[in-house]
Amino acid sequence: MNIYLFELKSQLKSFLIWTASLIAVYLVFMTGMFDVLMESKDAFEKAVAGFPPAFSAAFGLHLDKLFTFGGFYAFVFTYIALVGAIMAVSLSVAVFSREKRSKCGDFLLTKPVGRGTVYLSKLLAVLTLLAAANVLFILVSAISCSGSAAAGTELGRVVWAAAALFFTQLVFMGVGIAYAVFAGKVRAVSGVATAFGFGGFILSALRRLLEKEAVRFIAPLDYFSTAAVFETGGYEAKYAVTAAAVTVICLMLSYIRFTGSDAPAL
């Protein structure tokens, strides 16, 4: 419990900044820009029509869907998921590489606590922070969709779409933890998190450019499609299963490594 509380306290500032950023991005786009976009629909369509098709595809601009709440949500979610992915990797790497970065692994591992408990306490701390951020995000999404912009949109679908952020973050959490545990040295958490976030974004852009479904299996930002939620009411099972598998495999491998390897000498 003390490790869990220590990690929560250590990450509190970072958590608040990331959560505020997520909500700010959401509110700016969904309550501000959506109304503006609807009012300037014709001008926007003309502007986007002038873009190279590959450019529009890479950035998720689908004009046929963009002027619906669900379509615009899916477009905005591309960027929210990017921020969320960076946040998840950042928190995971910060928590799981804390001793590695400070070279104080001996301090923690010579306390009367098993390595499994250390791992689970840290995992629980990251999960708590991500869950708390997502409760706030879902609440803000639910409240904001009661406005005129989302008129006619089912609340349940908005909540389910917003929850895609949490599931996406779980995947990146798994990847972040695996990185933190397996990497020999972790220098800058923010650099690592940004690299993983943009790596995911590039894979998603690649998937949209190539228009090959198979590529989607390696594009974690696309595992949970909000467009699918608004259209069908749920996620696509095969990608959700892939996401779960990636997360579980990352967590299992990192657990085995964390509990079973020699602590590095200083």
Add this chain to the structure above:
Amino acid sequence: MSAVIETKKLTKYYGKARGIIDVDLTVNEGEIFGFIGPNGAGKSTTIRALLNLIYKTSGEARIFGLDCEKDKVKILEDVGYLPGEVFYYDNMRAIDLLRYSASFYKKDCTRKIEELADILQLDLNKKIEDMSLGNKKKVGIIQGLLHSPRLIILDEPTSGLDPLMQKTFFDLIRRENARGATVLFSSHILSEVQRICDRVAIIRDGRIVKTQKISELKQDAYKRVSFTVKPDGGKPAGISVEGAQNVEVQGDTVSFIFKGDVNALLRALCGYPLANIDIAEPALEEIFMHYYAN
């Protein structure tokens, strides 16, 4: 006297690289046990295997009669560890780190923390990263002792401490020992071990070379003898007595290393018109070099 630490054929390989081989070590309850050897001999590897920081390749390691791997959590409740180099979390005050450390033990350590900080003259409200190396070491000492452990493991503990603080540290260790704590003291500074330990194990190339009482170790070893004859006594040609080795003659002075019957030595020395004589206890360094000499 029961064994607090007991290893049997404890072996650790890092891949193909040698760590320690067949280390047999017994540290009895209440003693201050020295563990000496140069860098890379296997001292830290032995300690890290005892603390389960690394996993042994083969053999057995027990503390308080419990298995160091299976019963790690139970063992560590009563073990205090001070490594050679101390590193702690960034951006923390000493008091916060020590409170976090204390939170792992099922006892109130507040009074002990204050008492130790007072003895070591450490400002607990300072951030650790702003502290000097010596003060960081003091934080390490407090975090290793704050729960009044039954076993204290010190791995090259005095680096970074000035001579005055080293004395305070040794007094502190003796006090903990008087309280009932057993101490395993690893060092390559032999005078330190000589100063505080009851028994000592010498490790070389991953193997224990010898385990002996400090007093026996010194008795058992060579003596350094040097004598000078009077100017009118003629030039000495050397000395002929069983047990004398490495005899060197420089002018009026004869120096040699002796191991044998001291009565025979004195009889031989009586044959010279002595101006001066020096029969010295060998320093532990010399004994140590004896074990390390190829």
